[in-house]
Amino acid sequence: MTYSRFERIQPSPTPDRLQPLAEISRLARLTAAGTIPEAIRRCRRVAHGVGVSGFALFFTGRGSGSAKLVPCFDEHFPGISQTTADLCANASDALSRHALHSALPALWSADAGAGSALPPFVVRLAPLSGDLDGIAFPVSAESGQSALFVFTGRALALSGEDVLHLHQLCFEMFAAIAALKSGSASSASTLSKRELECLRLTAAGRTSEDIARILGLSAHTANQYLTAAAAKLDAVNRMHAVAKAMRLGLID
Secondary structure (H helix, E strand, O other), X not given: OOOOOOOOOOOOOOOOOOOOHHHHHHHHHHOOOOHHHHHHHHHHHHHOOOOOOEEEEEEEEEEOOXXXXXXXXXXXXXXXXXXXXXXXXXXXXXXXXXXHHOOOOXXXXXXXXXXXXXXXXXXXXXXOEOOEEEEEEEEEOOOOOEEEEEEEEOOOOOOHHHHHHHHHHHHHHHHHHHHHHOOHHHHHOOOOHHHHHHHHHHHOXXXXXXXXXXXXXXXXXXXXXXXXXXXXXXXXXXHHHHHHHHHOOOOO
């Protein structure tokens, strides 16, 4: 299907400089080709003409007894945007619960009083991301994996037909991304105790510096463990590694 409104590719923002240099170098090489980069390019095409300024793919899972979102990529790949960080911090429960109980797109407006009519297949949520509107698309794969594509912007201009087309596109992209999981289970068996400890602490929201302090390591060594764990799990970054480890039952 051709999405005529979604053709122009926007330039990629500068990656997050806080990530370890070795990890940035490895992930930057992935932006030239492959499933994840292709999904990012398609999301950028979607952005043009519909008021979208940001996008992200989140794996859905559970941690510390509550639902949570684990980012796979967003428009700042291989870094993480502030909007993604805010959604993880403030909207994990609301969006994860929606994904758990509904397959319908969910839209929210920065204006709590906005009450324009929605198509019957779209759920309205309370404001979730500061001064941005947003729409979340639950997706799943035959393997049982589930996730959310989220698109944000000021005054989103999505018609009912746009929403249907975009949800279909999200399913197509996630089917390819979920296939990257193949082979992860066998590689995961080689994860060391330290690598698992670093993944658990990352899942709990700890930075590399926190992990180093807690485990009595240098920050460089903690980053090496996380990079090794991501490679063994065939993950595109440490948060993707956390999501895969959670789905494989390696961490809570």
